[in-house]
Amino acid sequence: MARTSTKDPVVGPDAPMPPGYAFVRKGNVFITSRCRKAAYAEGRAVFVVAAGGRARGLRVPRGVLAAVLAAHGATRAARARAVAARDRRVEAGFRAALLALYPRAPAADVPRVVARATRKRSRRVGRCAALAAEPRARLAARAHLRHARTDYDALLRAGVPRADARARIAARVDALEREWGLRGEQQQPPPPPGRAAAAGPGRRRRRRHAAASAQAKTRTRQAAQAKTGALAEKKRQRRRASAAESAEKESRALVPELRAGGSDRPDDLDGLDDDDDDDDDYGTDATWTPSDDELDDVDWPLE
Structure with missing residues (x-):
């Protein structure tokens, strides 16, 4: 009967290796997840190797690891194609949301906004699952306008505080959004997840409180x-x-x-x-x- 518990025993890197087991370094989800599933299916134990409070990898049966490595090599090309197709869908969806929000966005700017916002492992707003497509598109467009069409970066290099630099160029960014045909009379875009809204009369008071x-x-x-x-x-x-x-x-x-x-x-x-x-x-x-x-x-x- 297959095991379903994921509470694997934790061992240190210096603990003796169980007979018939091998170490799998953390980092490749395909290998680690399938080694776990295959070991559970055989009723075998999986050991988590941890050091300094962080997981370093797994100890799994050698036979399980050999089978998973063979599957990893055999499916590499197919998985690469699937990932590329998924990335294209993400980019296409983001592009559609951007053009729906800014129907007059210049053709030269749209690919730059899409490419930067949806870059993998960049932690940028285009891949933020906590926001809907439209807020993500607007945040990415405003960021592009701020850096590419205003003197925002020059203000930062001159030592102007970030909040003050944004306040100075806010009107210019708003005007550029209107030039791009911003749909409807929309309010300021929501802040990214985890950040408090900075606009409003209590902004200085909040900054003093934070300091x-x-x-x-x-x-x-x-x-x-x-x-x-x-x-x-x-x-x-x-x-x-x-x-x-x-x-x-x-x-x-x-x-x-x-x-x-x-x-x-x-x-x-x-x-x-x-x-x-x-x-x-x-x-x-x-x-x-x-x-x-x-x-x-x-x-x-x-x-």
Whole structure:
């Protein structure tokens, strides 16, 4: 009976390899998913190899892996054709939505907007499944107009803040949209998923609140780092004191034996008092304190 549970046992990379198993590196969904299904169908276990809290791959039966690799090679061309056809459908759908929204869009600009917005693995709006086709098309068109038809990039290079640069060229972008025949009297396009709308009279107030919140997080993190550093330093001091005390006791115990053997100076004791605790279990991460710049990079709200 085929297994249906996906809660596979997790092992470390140094764990012994089960007899008859082989490692499959994470990254090829065709191989990993089919190895799982085939192993479950045979009632065999699949082990997830993880290190540092991240999955690195799978350990699967060798026979299963060999069959999946053979299928992978035999179907490579067909799968490539299927992916290309799917990409063409995505691009065609996006192009249709763009032209429906902007019927007078210049023929030279449409391919550029479509190609950039639908590029695979770019995380651009053309492939954002959380938005309908029309909002995606408008966001992509406005981005193209902003960069290709205004001095937006020049403002950014001159040091103008991003929000201010957008505000300066907003009217020009609106006018260009009308030239492209923007359908109907539509409002500003919705912000991408995960971003709050920035327009409106409360915009500056929200930005000040976000800045204050970021500063508060910075202070909290700095205080926590300082406390952690102080605790780690106390532990190191106790370890050094304990090591020194143990070394001294051992020295006192060894000195009579060495002197009984005819040594006037216990040269064999050299190094017993060396402080080797710098390489203790705490390492350096426990007392690491990031700089203000690094904290800003972590805590500052993304626009």
